Amino acid sequence: MASDIHMPGPVCLIENINRKLLINQEASKILSAIKQPVVVVAIVGLYRTGKSYLMNKLAGKKQGFSLGSTVQSHTKGIWMWCLPHPKMPNHTLVLLDTEGLGDVEKGDNENDSWIFALAILLSSTFVYNSMGTINQQAMDQLHYVTELSDRIKAKSTPDANDVEDSADFVSFFPDFVWTLRDFCLDLEVNGQPITADEYLENSLKLTPGNSEKERNFNLPRLCIRKFFPKKKCFIFDRPTHGKKLARLETLHDDELDPEFVLQAEEFCSYIFSHSEIKTLSGGIEVNGPRLENLAQTYVNAISSGDLPCMENAVLALAQIENSAAVQKALAHYDQQMAQKVQLPTETLEELLDLHRASEREAIEVFIKSSFKDVDQKFQEELGAQLEKKLDDFCKQNVQASSDRCSALLQDIFSPLEEEVKQGVYSKPGGYRLFLQKIQALKIKYQRQPRKGIQWNV
Incomplete structure (x- = not known):
């Protein structure tokens, strides 16, 4: 269970080495052991x-994710x-902290874009963190x-x-939370107080016109409105002053600052209460192994130079999970047949009845473990393998019956053969005695149990 996994601190999930992204095997192993549904919260933003x-506040710790105390970007990769x-028993909270965007030392905008895209793809709640107000500079940075x-x-x-419909994106995009740090303005419009959410909505208003300037102004706002129908905003005062920040x-x-402490508590409470389980198209809940495979x-x-594709990722996930589901179902069938079947069976129908019962259970096991089995391809594969196993059982049944009958015949009739050699029936009336003996031995043979289907061949 996930609650048994003790992570005293974060580990790197996706390494960013020389602008190449790699999955860290330690993190992969941790995820593979989490069978519970996961709520995935990722945070991105400019460095420092x-x-x-x-993220440490969400983890309930003072330390964990590296903060650093200089102007250098600290976190690398994800x-x-x-x-x-x-707040959700039997669920796992997965926090993803990303390396800072716009790091002058890295100087690679494409690498930043991939980190940003991966945070979108893997999370169920996506937090964008920025400094100050939502002005045009903040929008340009987004x-x-x-x-x-x-x-x-x-x-x-x-x-x-x-052309892909934006609805295709929205169907798997996370909820959007914008956190504004060191916010120093009064939240009001035209002298009237407004909420942080209203401030965000007001900042996302489009300007009329179709000039290049207006298009550049509107584009990031359009994208946020289109891709993230569920949006939330939090503002934070400066936490403290001077050297204490380090x-x-x-x-x-x-x-x-007491106001900052309260704002951080409200942010954490919202994330815990409103962040949802990471789901795939069709409402499929993601657990640790699925998140690992997606990443x-x-x-x-x-x-490989391709674009990450949600549909392909789901198909790859289905391939992995359905192949495992087939093996799990076959293992269950083998276990059930080993417990129930004693070869040889008295009749073929007895074997078929045992097979059908075990087959039904195996299919139930498969259905519970399968995932998006398009066109029932994997269930058909399971059916074919179960049919082959039945054929093998039938052959084993015939052989077991034949071996059993041969052993019985040898055991029952070998004394008669010895008596013939000794001349027991070489006397007047011996032939009649011989026939009587054979008839008696036949009856004895017929009364022996579990001879199987070859007993009269």
Whole structure:
């Protein structure tokens, strides 16, 4: 169970080495052991904006995800921390902290775009963290969202117009949460107070016109509105002042701005209460092994120069899970037949009845474990393998019956053969005695149990 997995701190899930992305095997092993549904919260944003601090708050720890205390970007790749969900029993909270976008030392915008896209693909709640207000500079920094349709495919084969409907994206995109750090304005419009959510909606309003300037202004806003129908905004005051910021992870709440402490608590409470289980198309819930396979499939696609495709990832997942479901069902069938069948059976019908009962159970096991078995391809494969197993059982049954009958005949009639050699029946009336003996031995043979279907051949 996931609650048995003790992760004292995060591990790297997707390594970013020399601008090449790789799945970390330690993280892969951890995910493969989590059988519970997962709620996946990923955070992205410019480097040195305090993403890791928020993730540590969600983990209920002061330390964990690396904060760093200099202007250098600290987190590289995507780091993972799996924890028992604080409000959903038998669920696992998976926190994903990403390396900072726009790191001047890295100087690779494409690499940033892939980190951004992977955070979208793997999460059920996507947190975008930025400093200050939602102004045009903040929108310009969120240009990664405008590139998503160039980075991700929903379907392996788009429609006849070669264009993917935004609904295809929305169906698997996470909820969007914008966290604004060191926010210093009053939340009001035209002198009237507004909520953080209203501030976000107001900031996403489009400007009329079709000039290049207006198109550039509207594009990121259009993408956020189109791809993320469920949006939420949180504002945070500056947590503390001066040099204390460099020691943020060591400070107690009473050393921080009380307003910031309250805002962080409200953020965590919202995430715990509203973040949903990661699901795939068709409402399929994701657990640890599925999340592991999704991450591997997407990283493999990026590494090979392809675009990550949700449909292909689901098909790859179905291939893995359905192949395993077939093997699980066959193992159950073997176990049941080993317990129930004692060869040889008295009749063929007895063997067929035992097979049918075990076959029904095996199919039930498969259906419970299978996942999107398109056209029942894997169930048909299971049926073919079960048919082959029945054929093998029938052959074994014939052989077992033949061996049993041969052994019985040898055991019952060998004394008669010895008596003939000794001349017991070489006397007047011996032939009649011989026939009587044979008849008696035949009856004895017929009364022996479990001779099987070859007894009269």
